[in-house]
Amino acid sequence: MHELGVVFHIMDNLEKVAAENKANGISKVVLELGEVSTVIESYLQNCWKWAIKKRELFAEAELVVEQLPAVTYCEGCGQTYPTVQYGKICPYCKSPDTWLLQGNEFNIKEIEVY
Amino acid sequence: MREVRVLEIKQSVFADNDRQAQELRQELKEKGVFLLNLMSSPGAGKTTTLMRTIEGLRDTLKIGVMEADIDSDVDARTISGSGARVIQLHTGGMCHLDAEMTRQGLAGLETEGLELAILENVGNLVCPAEFDTGAVKNAMILSVPEGHDKPLKYPLMFSICDVVLINKIDVLPYFDFDLDQCREYIHMRNPKAKIIPICARTGEGVREWTKWLEEEVKLWREGR
Numbered sequence: 001m002h003e004l005g006v007v008f009h010i011m012d013n014l015e016k017v018a019a020e021n022k023a024n025g026i027s028k029v030v031l032e033l034g035e036v037s038t039v040i041e042s043y044l045q046n047c048w049k050w051a052i053k054k055r056e057l058f059a060e061a062e063l064v065v066e067q068l069p070a071v072t073y074c075e076g077c078g079q080t081y082p083t084v085q086y087g088k089i090c091p092y093c094k095s096p097d098t099w100l101l102q103g104n105e106f107n108i109k110e111i112e113v114y
Numbered sequence: 115m116r117e118v119r120v121l122e123i124k125q126s127v128f129a130d131n132d133r134q135a136q137e138l139r140q141e142l143k144e145k146g147v148f149l150l151n152l153m154s155s156p157g158a159g160k161t162t163t164l165m166r167t168i169e170g171l172r173d174t175l176k177i178g179v180m181e182a183d184i185d186s187d188v189d190a191r192t193i194s195g196s197g198a199r200v201i202q203l204h205t206g207g208m209c210h211l212d213a214e215m216t217r218q219g220l221a222g223l224e225t226e227g228l229e230l231a232i233l234e235n236v237g238n239l240v241c242p243a244e245f246d247t248g249a250v251k252n253a254m255i256l257s258v259p260e261g262h263d264k265p266l267k268y269p270l271m272f273s274i275c276d277v278v279l280i281n282k283i284d285v286l287p288y289f290d291f292d293l294d295q296c297r298e299y300i301h302m303r304n305p306k307a308k309i310i311p312i313c314a315r316t317g318e319g320v321r322e323w324t325k326w327l328e329e330e331v332k333l334w335r336e337g338r
Contacts, residue, residue, distance in 0.1 A: 002241035005210065005241065006127065009127060009128075009131070010127055013127070013130050014123075038244065088302060096302060105126070106126060106127045107123075107124065107125060107126050107127065108123040108125060108126075109122075109124060110122045111120070111121050112118055112121075113119050113120075114116045114119070
């Protein structure tokens with residue numbers, strides 16, 4: 001639900017990067033998005049389409065989102081399992097002593113500039 | 115054809131904000147100001163709890179309050195009756211405050227002479243959890259009518275909070291709210307979270323909360 005705020009936050013960051021690299025514009029932005037990162041890709045894409053019209057640097061910028069699956073590690077038995085399917089409790093040994101190994105990422109991976 | 119370059123960034127979207135928040139915390143430490151970030155859903159009782167908090171601490175601490183809302187100044191008007199210094203921040207549609215907005219808010223509040231600054235964040239359990247405001251401690255209020263399952267639904271919020279106040283305990287008999295189950299769910303997300311049941315309306319439990327806060331402010335200021 002905070003995708004628009006996040007989009008502007010990304011744009012603020014990248015405007016600095018573009019200035020440091022003397023770029024005239026940004027043609028592509030690649031993000032890495034974890035499956036349980038609280039950001040929904042389709043909302044993000046919609047906000048992006050709206051926001052790029054407001055910022056000259058991004059006028060032609062395509063947004064590419066690479067999804068990272070959520071994986072949980074179990075301290076009890078040392079195995080990993082898919083977080084979304086099984087949640088907090090390990091499906092192998094039923095231990096609640098588990099933590100998220102991967103899946104809450106929200107990274108700017110790379111950008112393409114001209 | 116124009117030349118296209120690929121720049122590797124490889125950083126979290128929130129990295130920039132995290133750095134600004136860390137700088138702000140350091141500056142506040144030097145000034146001896148303790149910043150508390152107070153979060154909750156809309157209607158959980160942030161403003162009423164704040165009024166009680168100020169009432170309990172105004173004789174021992176100099177308190178300032180930043181009221182963040184998308185619009186209106188009703189909360190700031192309420193708080194201004196308490197004797198604390200207060201400023202209303204408008205987020206202009208944004209669902210949370212970030213470190214830079216908090217810094218601007220603190221500048222507007224004028225922290226000179228303040229010992230405790232409280233940020234009443236936008237009522238929301240999702241977005242404020244993502245953005246470090248620069249606060250020394252995070253507190254959230256979960257009210258009884260919201261249900262004891264909220265720690266399962268909004269895990270990030272509960273995992274970043276130092277204190278969870280369970281408010282409106284006077285209406286416990288009328289709701290299917292299981293306090294023990296709620297404690298268990300919160301500790302599943304955050305074993306270190308301190309949980310204090312309160313009723314801001316009647317003042318029940320508030321003393322334990324203000325005592326905790328007073329102690330934390332003392333520790334922060336002594337650590338300078």
